[in-house]
Amino acid sequence: MNQNREIPYKIYLEESEMPKQWYNVRADMKNKPAPLLNPATHEPMTAEELSVVFCEDLVKQELDNDNAYIDIPQEILDFYKMYRPSPLVRAYCLEKQLDTPAKIYYKFEGNNTSGSHKLNSAIAQAYYAKKQGLKGVTTETGAGQWGTALSMACAYLGLDCKVYMVKCSYEQKPFRREVMRTYGAAVTPSPSDTTEIGRKILAEHPGTTGSLGCAISEAVEVATHTQGYRYVLGSVLNQVLLHQSIIGLETKTALDKYGIVPDIIIGCAGGGSNLGGLISPFMGEKLRGEKDYRFIAVEPASCPSFTRGKFAYDFCDTGMVTPLQKMYTLGSGFIPSANHAGGLRYHGMSSILSQLYHDGMMEAVSVEQTSVFAAAEQFARVEGILPAPESSHAIRVAIDEALKCKETGEEKTIVFGLTGTGYFDMVAYEKYNNGEMMDYIPTDKELEAGFAGIPRFEGNEF
């Protein structure tokens, strides 16, 4: 331990060391992510078309494949200062318990009331909506982290916030709902009778408990049918990865300060916002041929977009109202097994990360949820942080890699993203504590049913 003594448990940057620009990894990608397509014409979506749904500045960011650095507006920097820089933590206690020569670091994004990294993009998207003179924004939320983050950002800026929350979550997670209400958001269980598509779904499937795809469809409908509103999204999109690059930039600055060079960088992957944000600046170095790193995306075995999905154009929502995006997908109708507790349940994946994975720039593994919760509990007990189930996917693989180092004797440096805390996930922890949690891996036949929903057209072979 002596040789490490100089490195503190937590590396905090000074406010003056915080990044002033986001990094756009697309600028360094030779193979750019494929453009969004209009589902009717299969032509690339224009800025004009996208502006019906998204704020103008965000459309520019969405379509910008060229500028490597984009200034963070002062107002967003000021908001970031309320909860950032986030600490880069040396997991001394976990290393000791594992008895590994590996050095483990994690970038902890849970020290804010949204409980996750989602706030980094929420404030950016709310800021641009405000700047455009809009009255409010709409969105969907599943577990509620994104909805909470957006509510916080909107409360800060005095912007109206309408959240469509998947009905089963709305009922099972009343506390998340109340946090959003405390921040002044209007939270509606989805499907609802407030939208055409909601009424249609309710008529066709009375008693349905909703899905993320359905909530997206409702939020988009309200945004496009209400004067002064736009739709915002917490993951998947290029703009979101851009905002989340703050995670990776801070991580890199903190590591550089102490001369630490990571060998492996690990992140959980649902829509890709955390993983993309964390690895961006490191991936930039790899793309430019300056350095090499192993990047590992970790996904649930029950929703294995990267490891078992198809690289194809697909809808971003179940209602098929969004543009088509080229990505690793399980089909927009795919819904993970009901016993899946650990988040990361989106059928698709960021198109940036999909392209990078397709090009062999990163790896992906899938893990089963009981092993994820075992890692979560082990981590909580020695590192003192109760992790979100999502984040715990990354913990699982970080521990696995550290144990491999123990076998080989290699002193690898492992960095992983600890995206958030699990305070609102105690129902899942209770299941695990009671030994009632099950694993589930979809069969090939089930996956085939999902793939059947991917639209087929010329240029979308898979």
Add this chain to the structure above:
Amino acid sequence: MNQNREIPYKIYLEESEMPKQWYNVRADMKNKPAPLLNPATHEPMTAEELSVVFCEDLVKQELDNDNAYIDIPQEILDFYKMYRPSPLVRAYCLEKQLDTPAKIYYKFEGNNTSGSHKLNSAIAQAYYAKKQGLKGVTTETGAGQWGTALSMACAYLGLDCKVYMVKCSYEQKPFRREVMRTYGAAVTPSPSDTTEIGRKILAEHPGTTGSLGCAISEAVEVATHTQGYRYVLGSVLNQVLLHQSIIGLETKTALDKYGIVPDIIIGCAGGGSNLGGLISPFMGEKLRGEKDYRFIAVEPASCPSFTRGKFAYDFCDTGMVTPLQKMYTLGSGFIPSANHAGGLRYHGMSSILSQLYHDGMMEAVSVEQTSVFAAAEQFARVEGILPAPESSHAIRVAIDEALKCKETGEEKTIVFGLTGTGYFDMVAYEKYNNGEMMDYIPTDKELEAGFAGIPRFEGNEF
């Protein structure tokens, strides 16, 4: 705002600047807090008598009125580094919203999984238990913050942890319970049939939902009847204030770094652990005549120990099994109205703080809970942290003092303790959000009933 620009939003100390000693304010008190009395003999409790209940080193700390500084063992310092130093935050956004010339700072203790400052003493108490070679510790918990903190500390040290949780909390706060179980604690709803006193209470009051006083009695019984166990307590005791001085010491170091001198220091007061810890080093300066500060204890109007209690010897628990402590008390049988949601429901108060208050060294005010939740919501929306109801008592008075400065034009510097987060208090927030929260101020007659339970003997006139 320009003149303040140099002061960052968050002041984090370096690891090397963290205090290495706790500060014992009793050393600087002319009027020492009165000793604990044996309830049978009314003689001061000896170290030997106390050692049946408490760990040896903690008994020494409990009785030490002389040593101003006590070394923090390295193992505890290492644990502190996992979640400390905690930030001292400049509430720029709140100041702006209030349009006040006052400068507001808060010491935020919520960035750890226990969600509060309680962990500072939990690790110390668990450490000394481990050092003594004990097998485990017992305690009670109400809302669950202390129980969670102790569970975390015990998990870290590999110590057994038995928590008696007030039955109504056990049932209403299943998530807190699950956090404790995730950290390996055995959590029993109190009253239970696992103790003699529990069985007695259940027989006399079938269907009772329990009280803190009853849970204390059960935890003490188990500790004193089980080989290798001792009882630990999260507040009130001198030893707890000693450990919590880390809050004030860090605050003072951070303020000194930037040349900031506070005018008013505010803390919420239940048993007094947070308030005592926060003000200790500043109170030391005042006691030594070096500086002057206003100290304000804030308590709920529904449980007004300081502002309406008696300064007398009383039992620390309802079961009347503990020693007698000289303190401001509402009587050990006093239970706040059932509609009281905001924590801080203990009938008594730290004897150190009681003595200081009695000597005119600090002020106390009581506030009603709807005004507390209004302050909580206001704070959450601009400062981005959802505060615990307990902490929000201090926010209420900090805002009130800042608004007075607005009237007078005074540029006072206000520091308050933000003890924790409200993630497990959403039932109370929901009540507030729905307009269903009521205020309650006990009548004089109700208080008289509580006072009637205070033991009367020579030397205990009140």
